[in-house]
Amino acid sequence: MVLNRRQGLWVSEDSIGQQASRMAIPISVVASPIIWFSDWRHATGTSEDALLDGASGSRKWDEDGGNDPALIEVISAAGLGFPAGMTNVLRIENAVGSGEDHMLHKTLTHTDWTVPANGESVWHRLYIHNAVSDGFSLGFSHQWQSFNDGTRSDWGVNMVNFAGNAGKWELYYQDVCQDGELYGLWDEGGSDRQLDKDVTYRFEWQLTKDSNSASGCSADNMTLNVRLYNLAGTLLYGNSEFKNNIRTSETIAGNNPFMDLHADAQLLGIMLGQSGASLAGGGGEYIYVGGYAVSRTDWCGAWTAADG
Numbered sequence: 362m363v364l365n366r367r368q369g370l371w372v373s374e375d376s377i378g379q380q381a382s383r384m385a386i387p388i389s390v391v392a393s394p395i396i397w398f399s400d401w402r403h404a405t406g407t408s409e410d411a412l413l414d415g416a417s418g419s420r421k422w423d424e425d426g427g428n429d430p431a432l433i434e435v436i437s438a439a440g441l442g443f444p445a446g447m448t449n450v451l452r453i454e455n456a457v458g459s460g461e462d463h464m465l466h467k468t469l470t471h472t473d474w475t476v477p478a479n480g481e482s483v484w485h486r487l488y489i490h491n492a493v494s495d496g497f498s499l500g501f502s503h504q505w506q507s508f509n510d511g512t513r514s515d516w517g518v519n520m521v522n523f524a525g526n527a528g529k530w531e532l533y534y535q536d537v538c539q540d541g542e543l544y545g546l547w548d549e550g551g552s553d554r555q556l557d558k559d560v561t562y563r564f565e566w567q568l569t570k571d572s573n574s575a576s577g578c579s580a581d582n583m584t585l586n587v588r589l590y591n592l593a594g595t596l597l598y599g600n601s602e603f604k605n606n607i608r609t610s611e612t613i614a615g616n617n618p619f620m621d622l623h624a625d626a627q628l629l630g631i632m633l634g635q636s637g638a639s640l641a642g643g644g645g646e647y648i649y650v651g652g653y654a655v656s657r658t659d660w661c662g663a664w665t666a667a668d669g
Contacts, residue, residue, distance in 0.1 A: 394484070394656040397421070397473040398669025401435045401449040401651065411435040412451075412465060423471060425634070427463030432635045442561040442592065443488055443651050446666045450651035453504060453635050455493060464634030469508055469626040474657050476625050482569040483628050486661035490561040490649040491530045493522045497646050503535065504648060508630020515583075515627045516568070516620065519543070520648055529555035534566065534587060534603065536620040543606040544585070544613055546598060561649075562597075563590040565660055568628060571619065582619040583628070594663055 399421035404411040412435060414421040425433070431454070438450045451465075467473075477483055487505065506517035517535040533545030546555065556562060567586040589598040600614035611618075622628070633653065652664040 393662075393665075393668040394659040395654045395661055395668050396657055398652070398654040400447055400653070400664065400669055401451055405435045405437060405449055407431075407434050422465045423468045424466045425463065426466060427634065427636070429463050429635075432463040433465070438649075438651060441490055441649055442559075443490070443649075444592065444664045447488075447651055447664060450488075450490075450649045451633070453648045453650065455497070455635060455646045455648065462634070462636040464632040464636055466508060467629070467631035469510060469624075469630045471629060474629065474655055476628055477570040477657070479570055479572050482567050482657070484565065484567045484656040484658075484660055485631075486563065486565045486652065486654045486656075486664075487633075488561055488563050488651045488664065489520065489532075490651075491520055491522065491556070491558050492649065493530070493558065493646040495527050495558075497522055503636055504650065505631065505633040506636070507627045508632055510624060510627070510630070514632070515622055515624075518564075518566075519545075521545075528558050530558055531555055532564070532589070533606070534585060536618070544587075544603040544618070545606065546589075546602060547604050547606065547609065561592050563592070563594075563652075563663065564588075565590070567660070570622065570625070570628060583622045584617055585613060585620055587613065588660070590663075 399414045401411070401414050403414050403416070407430065409425075410416055410420075412422070412425050412433060414435075433454070434452050435449050436452045438447050441450060443450055474483065489504075503517035503519050506514045508514065515536075519533040519535055521531045521533060531546055533543040536542045536544075565588045569584045569586075571582050571584055586600055587598075587603050588596060590596055601612055603613045605611040605616070605618070631653075633650065652669065654661040654664070654669050
């Protein structure tokens with residue numbers, strides 16, 4: 362028994378606990394939408410455990426492949442401007458000459474997420490950091506793309522460096538089927554839509570499966586939504602700023618373009634690394650990526666140590 366000084370009565374401790382329980386304020390916990398992630402926290406270096414982000418039997422990636430494994434390495438994220446607490450990143454070296462490539466693969470047979478039905482989506486997120494020096498042109502190299510199943514990839518994302526873009530670079534999403542059509546942050550005579558080198562950005566994109574066959578490339582297609590954030594989480598660019606490279610007045614927001622999907626399983630596959638670069642002037646020029654994540658229900662949002 363304890364004294365209730367306010368009422369001058371002796372009451373049991375049990376009754377106090379019951380009163381406190383009735384006064385408790387409920388706290389809702391929002392579950393993370395992320396169902397798969399890789400932030401290369403397992404190890405640094407070029408071993409399979411490091412690159413595929415896990416020990417044998419629990420790796421995030423299924424395999425790596427290409428003709429130059431020296432192009433990719435997991436290193437410390439320290440000093441590169443990635444989110445606080447993110448320990449490691451994947452460093453991608455840009456090859457000298459053409460034909461050099463090496464990429465991590467998320468193949469078409471994994472079970473980490475399912476193939477969307479019509480009207481359903483897959484959301485992706487990746488942190489990106491371009492540190493390629495001024496004066497080096499990468500051409501239209503694609504650092505990540507859908508899995509090439511022997512026919513082709515359906516989509517790719519290009520981090521483009523032109524020799525004349527001092528301190529700047531450009532980002533494009535490519536529809537492989539549509540004659541290489543691109544939606545990107547095109548330079549409009551100034552630097553307002555070019556991105557800064559040596560700065561980390563968070564790029565997220567949503568692919569929604571659709572049965573529309575307007576592209577003429579396949580029976581099924583997909584639509585695209587994009588969001589580009591700075592490290593603080595401020596939305597910088599979205600569908601209204603990503604423009605078509607051929608019909609330059611056309612944006613994703615204004616046109617809602619259909620993009621080719623030659624096989625539904627393409628919405629499972631990812632390739633990440635270096636492919637298509639042709640760097641004149643020597644090697645040692647790097648792009649850094651980190652915190653890859655996938656969701657089947659919503660935008661992935663910012664990286665956290667708890668769920669990637």
